[in-house]
Amino acid sequence: MSATPTTPADLSIQLRDYRFARETPPHPRWWLNGDMVATAFFNAMSATFPLGERFFMDAVKMHREHADGVLKEQISAFLFQEAMHSREHVVFNEIAEKAGYDMSPLENRAKKVLSFARKRKPIQQLAATCALEHFTAILAHALLADDRYLEGAPSEAQELWRWHAMEEIEHKAVAFDTYLAATKTWTPFQRWLLRARSMIHASILFYIAIGRNMGDVYKQDGQDNIRTWFRTANYLLFKPGVVSKIAGIYFDYYRPGFHPWDHDDRTLLAKAESMLSRPPVAAAAVA
Numbered sequence: 001m002s003a004t005p006t007t008p009a010d011l012s013i014q015l016r017d018y019r020f021a022r023e024t025p026p027h028p029r030w031w032l033n034g035d036m037v038a039t040a041f042f043n044a045m046s047a048t049f050p051l052g053e054r055f056f057m058d059a060v061k062m063h064r065e066h067a068d069g070v071l072k073e074q075i076s077a078f079l080f081q082e083a084m085h086s087r088e089h090v091v092f093n094e095i096a097e098k099a100g101y102d103m104s105p106l107e108n109r110a111k112k113v114l115s116f117a118r119k120r121k122p123i124q125q126l127a128a129t130c131a132l133e134h135f136t137a138i139l140a141h142a143l144l145a146d147d148r149y150l151e152g153a154p155s156e157a158q159e160l161w162r163w164h165a166m167e168e169i170e171h172k173a174v175a176f177d178t179y180l181a182a183t184k185t186w187t188p189f190q191r192w193l194l195r196a197r198s199m200i201h202a203s204i205l206f207y208i209a210i211g212r213n214m215g216d217v218y219k220q221d222g223q224d225n226i227r228t229w230f231r232t233a234n235y236l237l238f239k240p241g242v243v244s245k246i247a248g249i250y251f252d253y254y255r256p257g258f259h260p261w262d263h264d265d266r267t268l269l270a271k272a273e274s275m276l277s278r279p280p281v282a283a284a285a286v287a
Contacts, residue, residue, distance in 0.1 A: 006259045006261050006262070007074075007173045007177055007259075007260075007261050008261060008264070008266070011170070011261075011266075013074055013077035013078065013081065013167075013170050013171050013174070014077070014167075014170065015077060015080050015081070016081075016084070016163070016167070017084060018084065018088070018159075018163055018276075019088070019091075020088055020091065020092070020156050020157075020159060020160040020163075021091060021092065021095055021154075021156040021157070021160065022091070024154070024156045026095060026098050026099060027095050027096075027099055027154055027157060028099065029099040029100050029101075029221075031095075031099065031153060031154060031157060032150070032152065032153045032157075033151055033152025033153060034152065035152075036218075036221060036223060036228070036231075037214075037228070037231050037232050037235045038149075038235060039217075040213075040214045040217040040218060040221075040232075041210075041214060041232075041235065041236075041242075042161070043093075043096050043101065043103070043106075043213075043217055044106065044210050044213030044214045044216075044217060045139075045210065045213075046089050046092050046093055046096070047093060047103050047106035047107050047109075047110060047213055048106075048110040048209060048210075048213070049085060049086060049089035050086045050087075050089050050090050050093070050107070051086075051107070051110045051111055051114050052110060052114065052132070053082040053083070053085050053086040053089075054082075054086055055114045055117065055118070055125070055129070056082055056129045056132070056133065056175065057078075057079050057082050057083065058118075058125075059122070059125040059126045059128070059129040059175070060075055060078060060079070060126065060129060060174065060175050060178050061075075061079070062122045062125070062126070063122065063123070063126055063178050063179075063181070063182040064178070066178065066181040066182045066184070067177075067178060067181050068181070071174075071177055071178065071181060074171070074174050074177070075174060075178065077171065077174075078171045078174040078175070081167045081170070081171055082171075084167075085164055085167070088160060088164070089164075092157075092160060093107070100220075101217060101220055102220060105216050106213045106216055106217075109209055109212060109213060110209065113205055113209055123179075123182060123183070123194070124194070124198065126175065126178065126179050126182060127179060127194050127195055127197075127198035128198050128201070128202050129175045130175045130176045130179050130195060130198065131195070131198045131199040131201075131202035131203070131253070132202050132206065133168075133171075133172060133174075133175045133176070133260075134172070134176075134199070134250070134253050134260065135202070135203075135206060135250075136168045136172075137168050137169055137172035137260060138246040138249050138250060139165075139168075139242065139246060140164070140165035140166070140168040140169050140172075141165075141169060141246075141249070141263075141265050141268060142242050142245050142246055143161060143162070143165045143242075144162065144165050144166065144169070144265075144268040144271060144272050145268060146240055146245075148240045149240060149242070150162070155277070159275075159276055159277065162272045162275055162276065163272070163276060165272065166268070166269050166272035166273060169265055169266075169268060169269055170269060172260045172261075173259065173260040173261050176259065176260050179191075179195070188256070192256050195253075196253075196254050199253055199254065203250075214232065249263060
């Protein structure tokens with residue numbers, strides 16, 4: 001249960017200022033290949049991102065003084081990337097609104113959950129961030145590893161989600177390494193215990209929030225019925241099976257000595273970058 005980070009020394013967390021779907025036609029209501037369930041899943045996720053990314057940023061910033069020079073640079077890049085994700089998902093959620101969905105119930109649910117989380121101690125907020133960053137990183141891996149997830153989506157939506165997934169992998173250890181730095185005087189067991197407990201709590205809240213968000217979308221489509229939920233179970237568990245595909249690496253988080261870069265998926269970063277039609281744009285970091 002070492003407190004030594006194992007982030008690759010040559011990892012570069014890039015600053016990219018991309019703007020998506022500013023001048024494109026509105027997406028269809030079921031924008032992901034005409035699939036109601038897939039659309040609901042991605043809309044449910046997107047509704048949590050603007051406030052969720054801000055929570056992650058604030059949790060890491062509260063412990064920045066514990067970081068060394070390299071980690072401080074990575075934190076600055078992490079803050080920039082998360083700020084860009086938040087901004088772009090505000091736009092994406094507005095597109096869903098234009099397609100006829102009321103996203104406010106979904107966004108209000110995220111607000112309530114995060115308001116509760118902000119009442120916890122700063123180190124608990126950071127541990128929760130580590131857990132949720134693990135979720136986003138392993139979902140990002142699944143998304144980039146299987147083209148079926150975005151097949152049939154408008155090109156701008158595909159690029160948005162690939163870009164977001166790529167950067168989630170790129171900075172997946174920043175919160176974790178900050179947690180290690182902030183708890184360097186703790187015993188390995190104390191450090192592991194908070195990390196494991198935080199993942200259990202975060203997992204429960206995550207699945208409840210996403211499930212209820214999808215239910216809200218189905219209600220607005222007039223499709224909140226048993227048949228739709230059977231289709232949802234099939235989508236999540238079997239075809240394409242995002243939940244089943246991330247199960248192994250999810251549970252690895254509970255292993256003593258785990259580090260996000262124990263799973264080196266940098267090859268997916270190059271793949272995702274090559275699929276973006278626009279060149280990278282460098283920008284100043286967020287303070």
